[in-house]
Amino acid sequence: MSAEPRSLARRLFEPASIDSQAPVTKIVTYALLFLWALVVVIPLYWVLITSFKGPGEVDNGPFYLPFVDFAPSLQAWDFMLVQNYTLRPYMNSVVVALASTLLAVLIGSLAAYALVRIRFQVKLAAVAIFLILLTAIIVAVATFGVRWEIAIAVAAALFIIALFTLVGRTKLAVGNNDIEFWMISNRIMPPIVAVLPIYVMFQQMRLLDTQVALIATYTAINLPIVVWLTRDFFAGIPLDLEESAQLDGASKFRVFFTIALPLVRSGLVATFLLVLILAWNEYLLALFLSNADAQTMPVLVSAQNTTRGPQWWNMSVLITVMIAPVIVISSILQKHIARGLLVGAVKG
Amino acid sequence: MTATDTMPEAAARRSWAEWLDGHSGRIMVLPAVVVLLCFAIFPLIISAYLALSRFALASGGFTLKFIGLLNFRKLLVGSQQYHLLGKFGTFGFVQWALLALIAAALLFLLARYLWRGRPTIAGMVGRLLATATAMALAVLALATMAPGGVPGTVVNTLLYVFVGVSVQFALGLGLALLCGQPIRGRNFFRVLFFIPLMVTPVGIAYTFRMLADMQKGPFAPLVRAFGISEWSWATEAWSARLMVLVGDTWQWTPFMFIVLLAAIENQPRDQVEAARLDGANGFQIFRDITWPAIAPIAATVVLIRLIEAFKIIDLPNVLTGGGPGLATESMTLHSFISWRTQDLGGSAAVGYMLLLISTIVCVSFFNFVVRPARRFEA
Numbered sequence: 001m002s003a004e005p006r007s008l009a010r011r012l013f014e015p016a017s018i019d020s021q022a023p024v025t026k027i028v029t030y031a032l033l034f035l036w037a038l039v040v041v042i043p044l045y046w047v048l049i050t051s052f053k054g055p056g057e058v059d060n061g062p063f064y065l066p067f068v069d070f071a072p073s074l075q076a077w078d079f080m081l082v083q084n085y086t087l088r089p090y091m092n093s094v095v096v097a098l099a100s101t102l103l104a105v106l107i108g109s110l111a112a113y114a115l116v117r118i119r120f121q122v123k124l125a126a127v128a129i130f131l132i133l134l135t136a137i138i139v140a141v142a143t144f145g146v147r148w149e150i151a152i153a154v155a156a157a158l159f160i161i162a163l164f165t166l167v168g169r170t171k172l173a174v175g176n177n178d179i180e181f182w183m184i185s186n187r188i189m190p191p192i193v194a195v196l197p198i199y200v201m202f203q204q205m206r207l208l209d210t211q212v213a214l215i216a217t218y219t220a221i222n223l224p225i226v227v228w229l230t231r232d233f234f235a236g237i238p239l240d241l242e243e244s245a246q247l248d249g250a251s252k253f254r255v256f257f258t259i260a261l262p263l264v265r266s267g268l269v270a271t272f273l274l275v276l277i278l279a280w281n282e283y284l285l286a287l288f289l290s291n292a293d294a295q296t297m298p299v300l301v302s303a304q305n306t307t308r309g310p311q312w313w314n315m316s317v318l319i320t321v322m323i324a325p326v327i328v329i330s331s332i333l334q335k336h337i338a339r340g341l342l343v344g345a346v347k348g
Numbered sequence: 349m350t351a352t353d354t355m356p357e358a359a360a361r362r363s364w365a366e367w368l369d370g371h372s373g374r375i376m377v378l379p380a381v382v383v384l385l386c387f388a389i390f391p392l393i394i395s396a397y398l399a400l401s402r403f404a405l406a407s408g409g410f411t412l413k414f415i416g417l418l419n420f421r422k423l424l425v426g427s428q429q430y431h432l433l434g435k436f437g438t439f440g441f442v443q444w445a446l447l448a449l450i451a452a453a454l455l456f457l458l459a460r461y462l463w464r465g466r467p468t469i470a471g472m473v474g475r476l477l478a479t480a481t482a483m484a485l486a487v488l489a490l491a492t493m494a495p496g497g498v499p500g501t502v503v504n505t506l507l508y509v510f511v512g513v514s515v516q517f518a519l520g521l522g523l524a525l526l527c528g529q530p531i532r533g534r535n536f537f538r539v540l541f542f543i544p545l546m547v548t549p550v551g552i553a554y555t556f557r558m559l560a561d562m563q564k565g566p567f568a569p570l571v572r573a574f575g576i577s578e579w580s581w582a583t584e585a586w587s588a589r590l591m592v593l594v595g596d597t598w599q600w601t602p603f604m605f606i607v608l609l610a611a612i613e614n615q616p617r618d619q620v621e622a623a624r625l626d627g628a629n630g631f632q633i634f635r636d637i638t639w640p641a642i643a644p645i646a647a648t649v650v651l652i653r654l655i656e657a658f659k660i661i662d663l664p665n666v667l668t669g670g671g672p673g674l675a676t677e678s679m680t681l682h683s684f685i686s687w688r689t690q691d692l693g694g695s696a697a698v699g700y701m702l703l704l705i706s707t708i709v710c711v712s713f714f715n716f717v718v719r720p721a722r723r724f725e726a
Contacts, residue, residue, distance in 0.1 A: 118373035220387030
């Protein structure tokens with residue numbers, strides 16, 4: 001059978017073995033993949049070469065190849081990076097993204113670890129009373145002009161009294177899964193709903209347009225993702241290591257920092273990178289909470305959009321310096337970042 | 349002397365450490381709970397209050413006046429109706445036919461639930477709520493897209509969410525299937541295709557503005573060849589919306605791709621090989637082996653994407669500024685614009701409408717699509 005020579009058509013349309021593809025299928029596959037590769041690369045390439053153009057090269061019609069159909073210059077780079085203050089928003093972005101990511105990963109992984117390893121029982125009545133009192137404080141302060149210190153003190157007292165009298169008698173309680181679900185579900189909330197009060201809050205604290213405000217807010221919005229991802233990493237490590245350490249008298253914190261965290265190192269790296277890039281790219285909250293001193297790169301770019309709309313070369317420099325780090329990180333560490341995404345999607 | 353002095357101190361330290369250890373669980377969870385309370389629950393309640401009141405600047409600060417549901421009335425039937433809901437057109441035959449189709453499909457799903465399985469009250473309430481929401485949104489979308497109608501920000505957002513996510517899912521799945529085949533250079537494509545997902549959306553928006561420039565962009569010669577270089581996509585509602593969708597798709601297709609590719613690589617290899625030996629073609633293998641294997645993950649990525657898609661603001665704001673007119677304005681952008689014009693109550697009300705719609709859609713999707721898909725796997 002195998003000695004029989006195959007016709008040309010059959011050779012083109014049938015795979016040589018069970019593991020490989022027929023030549024025609026292979027060509028089509030590569031053609032489509034390269035087509036999408038072009039779709040991915042062209043926008044990035046265009047930004048990069050435009051940043052080396054000047055007004056003349058942009059206005060006199062499209063030029064595609066540096067050194068071939070136009071002479072690249074560093075004029076725009078010099079103008080945007082040396083003569084303009086791009087460095088400050090850049091440092092803001094770096095500081096805010098790094099600090100908020102570190103905080104979010106620390107706080108989130110602590111909570112996720114505790115939720116995986118320790119059983120919690122919170123009385124539903126306590127949660128309900130807490131929420132009712134919180135609403136009552138807001139209504140009292142906003143509508144009836146009660147001083148907020150007094151409102152909070154009264155509410156706290158009422159809450160403690162309720163905790164010791166009423167709550168103990170009720171049975172309904174929320175467990176670990178409910179707490180976890182609550183934390184993660186915060187991500188469903190569109191940030192625009194929460195940002196107005198956060199804006200007013202920081203205004204009252206005179207923290208508007210500072211890095212602190214941005215760091216705190218970014219920590220909060222990325223916390224659900226950290227809890228969601230690290231929970232699965234912690235659930236995957238065997239119990240016996242931690243148990244033997246605990247028998248030796250190590251505290252839970254010690255076990256967490258010396259045993260659990262190092263074991264999920266690669267998972268933490270994945271989470272860290274993902275959250276870092278999300279914080280780097282964040283736009284809406286920065287738009288509300290910063291305008292000059294704490295301005296981050298995305299806000300700077302969108303603000304320049306109107307004034308420098310036609311100045312493609314200058315805008316391209318800004319965009320290049322803004323997206324270059326994420327492209328470098330995501331292409332070198334693609335495996336790690338993708339791992340974070342996968343854990344999230346697979347376990348849900 | 350010293351021994352007796354340090355004894356109680358040491359004991360105190362030990363008991364403090366013991367207390368710390370005994371409550372370690374709570375202490376570990378506490379920071380996360382406090383952060384979420386301060387930045388999610390507390391603002392959410394205040395926002396609810398803002399949505400029900402009128403905000404006005406006064407000397408030395410501002411005043412808030414409780415006005416009940418007036419903000420929502422203004423948005424739904426009052427002066428802001430045009431902004432949020434749009435202008436209703438006249439229903440023609442096509443619209444009625446589509447509406448009938450959607451209604452029939454929803455009723456069929458409801459009936460199937462009642463016929464099969466054991467219906468519960470909670471399940472029924474949830475389904476009725478989902479059906480009613482789907483119906484209302486369908487009527488709104490059809491009416492504003494009918495001749496003479498103008499879609500408002502709700503329909504724009506729905507367009508970005510449903511059309512955008514569908515296209516991204518289809519493209520991502522297609523690319524993942526191509527890349528999941530035994531070809532060389534798979535890793536190269538995986539790394540390259542992943543990049544757009546991580547690029548700052550604001551940068552993407554401006555880049556696509558440059559690319560789509562009809563006179564100076566890279567495609568200008570092509571456009572000139574077709575003789576439409578005088579035309580601009582930014583002046584027409586549908587072409588502007590299309591641009592936003594193109595930018596969004598460029599960014600988010602990689603997300604679908606990377607997750608679905610991993611799922612495809614994990615499908616049962618022996619089954620695929622056995623099917624191939626039996627002479628099954630590519631489509632049959634996909635339908636009977638690959639799809640059932642990746643369905644739960646596919647449903648989950650779509651859910652994640654739905655949640656994020658409702659929040660879209662960067663692309664429309666930078667790419668088109670929400671224009672022409674209101675054609676590309678999303679609900680988040682609408683809320684932001686209301687805030688900028690000092691209409692805090694209206695802004696919060698729009699935010700709450702968005703929260704309501706996105707929660708109902710996402711929870712329904714989770715309950716009626718993701719869960720069955722997972723049960724199917726188990």
